[in-house]
Amino acid sequence: MDVPLIELSGVKKSFGPVDVLKGIDFKAYAGQVTALVGDNGAGKSTLIKGLSGVQPYDEGVVKFAGEEAHLHSPRHSGALGIEVVYQDLALCDNLDIVQNMFLGREEVTQGTLDEGSMEFQATKALQSLSVRTVKSVRQKVSSLSGGQRQTVAIARSVLRNAKLVILDEPTAALGVAQTEQVLNLVRRLADNGIGVIIISHNLADVFQVCDSINVLYLGRMVASLKTSETNQADVVGYITGTKTMEGVA
Amino acid sequence: MATLTPTEIGSGHEGNIRDQITAYGQRLKNGEMGALPAVIALLALVVLFASLSPFFLTTMNFANLFVQAAQLTVLASALVFVLLLAEIDLSAGVTAGVGMALFVVLHQMMGLNWIISIIAALALGSLVGWTIGIFVAKIGVPSFVVTLGLFLGFQGLMLVMLGDGGLFRLDVPELKAIMNSNMPVWGGWLMLAIMVVVSLGLGFYDRARRNKAGVANRPVALMLSRVALIAVLGGVAVAAMSVNRSVSVVPIDGVPIVIPIVIAILFIGTFVLDRTTFGRHLYAVGGNPEAARRAGIKVAKIRITAFIICSTLAVVSGILAASRIGAIESTAGRSIVLSGVAAAVVGGVSLFGGRGRLIHAAIGALVIAIIDNGLGLIGLPAGVNFLVTGAVLIAAATIDALSRKRSGGGVRV
Numbered sequence A: 001m002d003v004p005l006i007e008l009s010g011v012k013k014s015f016g017p018v019d020v021l022k023g024i025d026f027k028a029y030a031g032q033v034t035a036l037v038g039d040n041g042a043g044k045s046t047l048i049k050g051l052s053g054v055q056p057y058d059e060g061v062v063k064f065a066g067e068e069a070h071l072h073s074p075r076h077s078g079a080l081g082i083e084v085v086y087q088d089l090a091l092c093d094n095l096d097i098v099q100n101m102f103l104g105r106e107e108v109t110q111g112t113l114d115e116g117s118m119e120f121q122a123t124k125a126l127q128s129l130s131v132r133t134v135k136s137v138r139q140k141v142s143s144l145s146g147g148q149r150q151t152v153a154i155a156r157s158v159l160r161n162a163k164l165v166i167l168d169e170p171t172a173a174l175g176v177a178q179t180e181q182v183l184n185l186v187r188r189l190a191d192n193g194i195g196v197i198i199i200s201h202n203l204a205d206v207f208q209v210c211d212s213i214n215v216l217y218l219g220r221m222v223a224s225l226k227t228s229e230t231n232q233a234d235v236v237g238y239i240t241g242t243k244t245m246e247g248v249a
Numbered sequence B: 001m002a003t004l005t006p007t008e009i010g011s012g013h014e015g016n017i018r019d020q021i022t023a024y025g026q027r028l029k030n031g032e033m034g035a036l037p038a039v040i041a042l043l044a045l046v047v048l049f050a051s052l053s054p055f056f057l058t059t060m061n062f063a064n065l066f067v068q069a070a071q072l073t074v075l076a077s078a079l080v081f082v083l084l085l086a087e088i089d090l091s092a093g094v095t096a097g098v099g100m101a102l103f104v105v106l107h108q109m110m111g112l113n114w115i116i117s118i119i120a121a122l123a124l125g126s127l128v129g130w131t132i133g134i135f136v137a138k139i140g141v142p143s144f145v146v147t148l149g150l151f152l153g154f155q156g157l158m159l160v161m162l163g164d165g166g167l168f169r170l171d172v173p174e175l176k177a178i179m180n181s182n183m184p185v186w187g188g189w190l191m192l193a194i195m196v197v198v199s200l201g202l203g204f205y206d207r208a209r210r211n212k213a214g215v216a217n218r219p220v221a222l223m224l225s226r227v228a229l230i231a232v233l234g235g236v237a238v239a240a241m242s243v244n245r246s247v248s249v250v251p252i253d254g255v256p257i258v259i260p261i262v263i264a265i266l267f268i269g270t271f272v273l274d275r276t277t278f279g280r281h282l283y284a285v286g287g288n289p290e291a292a293r294r295a296g297i298k299v300a301k302i303r304i305t306a307f308i309i310c311s312t313l314a315v316v317s318g319i320l321a322a323s324r325i326g327a328i329e330s331t332a333g334r335s336i337v338l339s340g341v342a343a344a345v346v347g348g349v350s351l352f353g354g355r356g357r358l359i360h361a362a363i364g365a366l367v368i369a370i371i372d373n374g375l376g377l378i379g380l381p382a383g384v385n386f387l388v389t390g391a392v393l394i395a396a397a398t399i400d401a402l403s404r405k406r407s408g409g410g411v412r413v
């Protein structure tokens, strides 16, 4: 396997006396979907916040595409091409899809917003993900379903030329059909060469779409598995702590 | 949208005029009603009062109505900038009063040049807006409380500046002319010609830019009919104001000077809201401040700027008020602010933030002015006016809340 897109070694994070991340090693590759699973409180969100620069790690080495990286702030992460799609999506209901996708980085020509150019690029980004569920890029986001909103949020990261997209529980609030749509989208994101990290509680989803599965248990990475070489029962064992890499506890 | 195959992603610009009309109907169904309820109310009121009072549709009253609405339009437009953020400025009226009090002190008491004094009044408005903005955006005091405090405090300040019962006649003919004089007849037609040319120019400019970007354009006929509508409605209005409307021997004709001023304010404000990043960010902050923040927008800066625009424009409405009555009183601006809020909301500006345009403020101001004017003409007791305006405001806010539910917004706290 070639150089990981992102590689964490010995990453630690504490909140006062509480050690939340106790020396994590983790890799994710471009063009692959990497799952991060674990019970509530295992430290998944904390690990992600370190990558997004919102909450930098205390210790450890982060390498991005083989180069050591210092993720001190969201700006550093953004500059490297790390985009997080948050659970609560961060879209403006009163704006349309194009306006949301370009929010904060609008294109201006001749002193005014270049709506045509933004519309074109937003449409292309959606098309590159073979999105079929969105009728018009000028729909208000308030009129979209949960799955469509997730689609817009993910497409926004494509538009920003993201190299690594991190999705926090992307299907948690969705029905069956919409979950399917979003999982397909995640797969296409990876097929386009982007590295994807997905946090999920739904192992069926994880096994459907992920290339590898990483299990956090109480702040330690207890398993890093190829999806093809494991099964749901094993992963459940790692998540609940009844199984370790060495054997059954 | 018949022309779109299911795999294509459109933009709503595709298709012929019929597709466009269908799409518009769909937006209405989704609760994006905009100014439509207000336009319907406006037409209904015109029909109602025209049938009740023979004087209502005279050219004299017509011109009066526009002048009445003009002042309210500017105040309501000012408020739109903060309403879009789901904030409020209850002090807008008295800020206008304090601005004009400063004008009296500088110009009429200290003898300073009137233009400099007006600029100082506008600057004071900006300073007030900046102060409100700091309290709201940096310290986190609700705008309702900050501006209610200023509403009380400024009434006192005006008394201090102008004296109890102070009333100063406006002695600048240029300022008095704004609300009381008319342009020559050709001026009205020139104004209309400029409006049509600018609308056409912007329409074709937008189309050219979309073409260059490689995205679909709506049928050109749609843009042309919109401009034609402006030309026809504007033509009727200018024509009506171009005939002699005097009931005495001194002829009165021409479009009131205030009209092009208000249209210019509406045009510039709309341009800023629709076509600049500031405008886009203002809507974003009003829709979801957290999303705006995560997108890298400086939310506090947007909020402060909105309050500065609001208070400064409020002083402009104060100038119009002073021009209309030809005097500045120590009690100026106390009651007008609620009419301003009513005008904006009646016109379709959402109190929940993120939705509304300046044209809504103008249409709402016309509705409020017509109620005021019409009820006066049919000679109902003064109290009825307040009752009806209050009822219309509540009706408008109800439509706002209901359409918000329909468009899936829910109630935000």
Ligand SMILES: Nc1ncnc2c1ncn2[C@@H]1O[C@H](COP(=O)(O)OP(=O)(O)O)[C@@H](O)[C@H]1O
Pocket (backbone or CB within 6 Å): A015, A018, A020, A038, A039, A040, A041, A042, A043, A044, A045, A046, A047
């Ligand atoms: N800002 C914080 N301050 C103190 N403790 C925290 C903070 N953030 C997370 N924690 C603790 O760290 C642990 C892991 O949290 P989190 O990363 O959110 O887990 P997960 O996302 O896997 O459910 C939890 O015990 C949580 O209480």
Ligand SMILES: [Mg+2]
Pocket (backbone or CB within 6 Å): A044, A045
């Ligand atoms: Mg979590």
